[in-house]
Amino acid sequence: xxxxxxxxxxxxxxxxxxxxxxxxxxxxxxxxxxxxxxxxxxxxxxxxxxxxxxxxxxxxxxxxxxxxxxxxxxxxxxxxxxxxxxxxxxxxxxxxxxxxxxxxxxxxxxxxxxxxxxxxxxxxxxxxxxxxxxxxxxxxxxxxxxxxxxxxxxxxxxxxxxxxxxxxxxxxxxxxxxxxxxxxxxxxxxxxxxxxxxxxxxxxxxxxxxxxxxxxxxxxxxxxxxxxxxxxxxxxxxxxxxxxxxxxxxxxxxxxxxxxxxxxxxxxxxxxxxxxxxxxxxxxxxxxxxxxxxxxxxxxxxxxxxxxxxxxxxxxxxxxxxxxxxxxxxxxxxxxxxxxxxxxxxxxxxxxxxxxxxxxxxxxxxxxxxxxxxxxxxxxxxxxxxxxxxxxxxxxxxxxxxxxxxxxxxxxxxxxxxxxxxxxxxxxxxxxxxxxxxxxxxxxxxxxxxxxxxxxxxxxxxxxxxxxxxxxxxxxxxx
Amino acid sequence: xxxxxxxxxxxxxxxxxxxxxxxxxxxxxxxxxxxxxxxxxxxxxxxxxxxxxxxxxxxxxxxxxxxxxxxxxxxxxxxxxxxxxxxxxxxxxxxxxxxxxxxxxxxxxxxxxxxxxxxxxxxxxxxxxxxxxxxxxxxxxxxxxxxxxxxxxxxxxxxxxxxxxxxxxxxxxxxxxxxxxxxxxxxxxxxxxxxxxxxxxxxxxxxxxxxxxxxxxxxxxxxxxxxxxxxxxxxxxxxxxxxxxxxxxxxxxxxxxxxxxxxxxxxxxxxxxxxxxxxxxxxxxxxxxxxxxxxxxxxxxxxxxxxxxxxxxxxxxxxxxxxxxxxxxxxxxxxxxxxxxxxxxxxxxxxxxxxxxxxxxxxxxxxxxxxxxxxxxxxxxxxxxxxxxxxxxxxxxxxxxxxxxxxxxxxxxxxxxxxxxxxxxxxxxxxxxxxxxxxxxxxxxxxxxxxxxxxxxxxxxxxxxxxxxxxxxxxxxxx
Numbered sequence: 001x002x003x004x005x006x007x008x009x010x011x012x013x014x015x016x017x018x019x020x021x022x023x024x025x026x027x028x029x030x031x032x033x034x035x036x037x038x039x040x041x042x043x044x045x046x047x048x049x050x051x052x053x054x055x056x057x058x059x060x061x062x063x064x065x066x067x068x069x070x071x072x073x074x075x076x077x078x079x080x081x082x083x084x085x086x087x088x089x090x091x092x093x094x095x096x097x098x099x100x101x102x103x104x105x106x107x108x109x110x111x112x113x114x115x116x117x118x119x120x121x122x123x124x125x126x127x128x129x130x131x132x133x134x135x136x137x138x139x140x141x142x143x144x145x146x147x148x149x150x151x152x153x154x155x156x157x158x159x160x161x162x163x164x165x166x167x168x169x170x171x172x173x174x175x176x177x178x179x180x181x182x183x184x185x186x187x188x189x190x191x192x193x194x195x196x197x198x199x200x201x202x203x204x205x206x207x208x209x210x211x212x213x214x215x216x217x218x219x220x221x222x223x224x225x226x227x228x229x230x231x232x233x234x235x236x237x238x239x240x241x242x243x244x245x246x247x248x249x250x251x252x253x254x255x256x257x258x259x260x261x262x263x264x265x266x267x268x269x270x271x272x273x274x275x276x277x278x279x280x281x282x283x284x285x286x287x288x289x290x291x292x293x294x295x296x297x298x299x300x301x302x303x304x305x306x307x308x309x310x311x312x313x314x315x316x317x318x319x320x321x322x323x324x325x326x327x328x329x330x331x332x333x334x335x336x337x338x339x340x341x342x343x344x345x346x347x348x349x350x351x352x353x354x355x356x357x358x359x360x361x362x363x364x365x366x367x368x369x370x371x372x373x374x375x376x377x378x379x380x381x382x383x384x385x386x387x388x389x390x391x392x393x394x395x396x397x398x399x400x401x402x403x404x405x406x407x408x409x410x411x412x413x414x415x416x417x418x419x420x421x422x423x424x425x426x427x428x429x430x431x432x433x434x435x436x437x438x439x440x441x442x443x444x445x446x447x448x449x450x451x452x453x454x455x456x457x458x459x460x461x462x463x464x465x466x467x468x469x470x471x472x473x474x475x476x477x478x479x
Numbered sequence: 480x481x482x483x484x485x486x487x488x489x490x491x492x493x494x495x496x497x498x499x500x501x502x503x504x505x506x507x508x509x510x511x512x513x514x515x516x517x518x519x520x521x522x523x524x525x526x527x528x529x530x531x532x533x534x535x536x537x538x539x540x541x542x543x544x545x546x547x548x549x550x551x552x553x554x555x556x557x558x559x560x561x562x563x564x565x566x567x568x569x570x571x572x573x574x575x576x577x578x579x580x581x582x583x584x585x586x587x588x589x590x591x592x593x594x595x596x597x598x599x600x601x602x603x604x605x606x607x608x609x610x611x612x613x614x615x616x617x618x619x620x621x622x623x624x625x626x627x628x629x630x631x632x633x634x635x636x637x638x639x640x641x642x643x644x645x646x647x648x649x650x651x652x653x654x655x656x657x658x659x660x661x662x663x664x665x666x667x668x669x670x671x672x673x674x675x676x677x678x679x680x681x682x683x684x685x686x687x688x689x690x691x692x693x694x695x696x697x698x699x700x701x702x703x704x705x706x707x708x709x710x711x712x713x714x715x716x717x718x719x720x721x722x723x724x725x726x727x728x729x730x731x732x733x734x735x736x737x738x739x740x741x742x743x744x745x746x747x748x749x750x751x752x753x754x755x756x757x758x759x760x761x762x763x764x765x766x767x768x769x770x771x772x773x774x775x776x777x778x779x780x781x782x783x784x785x786x787x788x789x790x791x792x793x794x795x796x797x798x799x800x801x802x803x804x805x806x807x808x809x810x811x812x813x814x815x816x817x818x819x820x821x822x823x824x825x826x827x828x829x830x831x832x833x834x835x836x837x838x839x840x841x842x843x844x845x846x847x848x849x850x851x852x853x854x855x856x857x858x859x860x861x862x863x864x865x866x867x868x869x870x871x872x873x874x875x876x877x878x879x880x881x882x883x884x885x886x887x888x889x890x891x892x893x894x895x896x897x898x899x900x901x902x903x904x905x906x907x908x909x910x911x912x913x914x915x916x917x918x919x920x921x922x923x924x925x926x927x928x929x930x931x932x933x934x935x936x937x938x939x940x941x942x943x944x945x946x947x948x949x950x951x952x953x954x955x956x957x958x
């Protein structure tokens with residue numbers, strides 16, 4: 001990709017508004033903003049703007065509007081679908097990164113709410129909540145570097161969605177700079193407010209195409225006094241779904257995670273840390289977590305539940321964490337999968353969702369596809385089974401050149417999407433659409449849906465300056 | 480109000496599309512659709528259309544579009560803000576009532592979802608879920624006659640919001656006939672789907688101003704195996720808030736209701752049923768409910784929790800329900816408040832929300848207003864305290880003429896809104912805006928918010944034929 005140089009006049013105008021510290025236009029200064037966490041995607045930009053205040057964001061957006069410069073809102077750049085990087089289109093956009101808007105504004109433990117700048121690192125928000133004996137439950141691999149504004153814009157998921165919902169469910173208020181630079185303040189501190197259209201819903205999950213989120217107000221929860229974790233071995237994915245159903249009925253609202261891991265994934269976890277060993281030997285592993293206040297005897301609940309499901313042969317082997325260190329070791333396996341894959345370099349990465357009962361058939365069909373049509377490629381099935389969400393990833397054979405791997409990987413991805421579509425599922429349970437899936441997303445929609453989505457975009461961003469190329473294929477952006 | 484007669488040509492055209500059973504245009508046939516449940520509001524209409532299928536709704540909407548007839552979508556007509564009745568404007572609209580779209584389409588207990596026509600009575604949906612050992616938790620006084628489509632359009636709340644959320648949180652898919660008659664199908668059966676804009680959020684809570692909901696897909700939950708209910712006496716509202724905070728920490732996710740009732744309300748409950756007596760004697764009552772699977776010893780949890788808070792003198796008196804009949808008797812008090820008020824005829828009815836910690840000051844200021852400026856009027860404070868939601872209602876002195884009562888009541892309402900606005904609260908925690916609050920809603924918004932709300936309306940309903948006068952004051956509808 002050729003990166004157009006920025007003209008001195010435009011640079012001066014941007015610096016005039018944001019100061020010299022607020023603008024990077026040289027390749028060294030921009031480098032860290034132009035590649036994503038996975039290393040899969042690199043893009044170009046005329047400049048990276050780093051506003052230090054909400055007023056700065058407004059001024060930057062107004063100036064870009066005047067200059068006709070397209071803008072890419074960017075948080076921690078940990079997304080996986082190139083939603084915050086301009087790949088391939090060579091449009092000469094500016095990135096507006098929110099990293100300097102990084103303050104927790106308010107922790108209101110009495111009302112279980114927290115307000116933060118969009119650029120706050122998720123982990124800092126979790127820490128601020130914990131300091132007040134509260135829990136902010138959004139939990140994902142990238143939490144040490146992703147930003148809450150990006151979590152809101154991408155409607156982030158993670159491992160605790162089962163109990164607490166996605167980012168959308170955790171947000172009570174947003175503050176957004178609109179495409180014309182006006183500020184919409186939607187903070188209220190209220191748990192319940194039914195006054196007309198719920199505007200924040202527009203911006204949550206809109207991936208920066210309707211405005212730039214500058215502040216987020218979230219729900220807090222009491223910090224659980226007890227957590228029980230177990231690592232289970234099961235004969236099949238069918239057994240895992242039957243187990244989930246039973247766990248949902250017996251442990252109901254106290255189940256905070258239900259992750260399934262195909263045993264073939266263990267090799268990946270060991271790539272992240274060679275010392276990792278599976279606590280069980282079985283074709284399918286389940287990591288289950290219950291949490292509650294201190295007043296409930298969770299241990300007994302879990303032990304009795306497991307005794308019952310082992311008697312039914314749904315579970316063949318079970319290890320209960322005897323300490324928080326052991327629980328962390330269980331989670332290290334799950335987290336190692338992501339890290340291990342990253343070490344393998346390019347691979348097919350999906351976040352499919354289907355009806356929970358369809359998970360076994362999804363995995364069976366996907367494995368069959370890989371083993372029959374792409375011998376040597378390695379299937380990996382794991383995910384948030386309680387949400388119907390499976391990361392079915394496929395690693396290229398070792399030694400295959402990256403170019404060939406990418407070509408073949410793209411074909412595999414298409415076939416996996418065909419499988420999920422045939423089951424009435426979603427090609428994106430949590431990662432979003434970005435620039436890597438916008439074509440398949442657009443092609444998969446009904447004409448009515450397309451028209452509605454386009455109507456919203458045109459109504460709120462009539463000049464099409466907000467993150468063009470993301471969500472919308474280029475042709476549709478301007479229609 | 481004068482009701483314009485419908486012209487024979489228009490009537491014939493409507494009957495041509497919907498059949499004679501699908502159109503009522505005489506006053507007898509229309510009567511039950513023109514007054515709301517509370518008896519507070521009556522309106523007019525050119526005709527009431529009763530489509531028997533989704534295709535009928537589409538055909539009706541298309542014909543109305545061609546004829547330039549404005550449409551009011553209507554469900555069970557149990558709303559309290561005249562969102563589904565044309566009061567006062569004499570515009571000659573048609574009502575499109577969904578009562579004939581009344582089938583539960585699918586109960587998928589394996590995946591904990593249910594699909595239903597918009598006109599399904601809420602209670603029928605709850606029953607269909609229960610038949611499969613599931614719970615659909617939306618619970619409100621009107622559940623025997625309100626319709627799920629109306630619940631979605633108004634983002635209904637109720638007594639279990641604390642644990643399960645409002646209608647918005649319970650809906651996974653919608654089906655909507657758009658203002659041009661096109662059908663948008665947003666059913667998926669998925670628990671997690673992050674593909675672009677979440678269009679259903681637009682229609683939830685939009686009060687029929689953006690389209691007509693014809694189908695709703697909702698989340699189900701495991702039916703609780705145990706429920707424990709207690710009726711408590713407390714010294715003050717401050718104590719009630721402290722109690723809530725502690726209950727949230729100790730009983731966390733198992734608390735399904737936390738209702739507060741000022742003791743002055745008991746007289747009202749007795750209007751509904753003279754046999755009702757309060758189980759406790761104290762200035763403030765709290766009805767608390769815990770629910771869970773059968774595997775958790777809820778009784779012990781609740782008993783130990785109550786022992787602790789009584790030792791702290793937060794609670795002075797506590798009665799645990801010893802049977803489900805006794806639990807129902809406790810709930811009959813809470814439900815009797817609504818019924819008792821209805822028997823008193825016109826009264827000031829609010830559903831205010833503030834930060835939970837501000838509930839005591841809200842109630843104190845509101846009571847002070849009534850006692851000092853409107854002697855003889857009777858304050859009633861009760862509500863879903865765990866959501867920060869208080870129904871602060873005011874009954875006129877017995878014997879006051881209705882016209883005078885309404886004039887004075889309107890002035891009291893305005894002052895109550897001033898109090899809640901000063902606390903940064905909401906004038907509508909759950910009932911919505913409709914036609915009775917649209918002016919105060921509109922006046923209370925920032926200009927940016929007004930512009931966004933208007934932009935959405937104009938983009939999706941460019942001819943302004945969907946429920947004009949609702950949400951938007953008449954002048955803004957056409958701007």
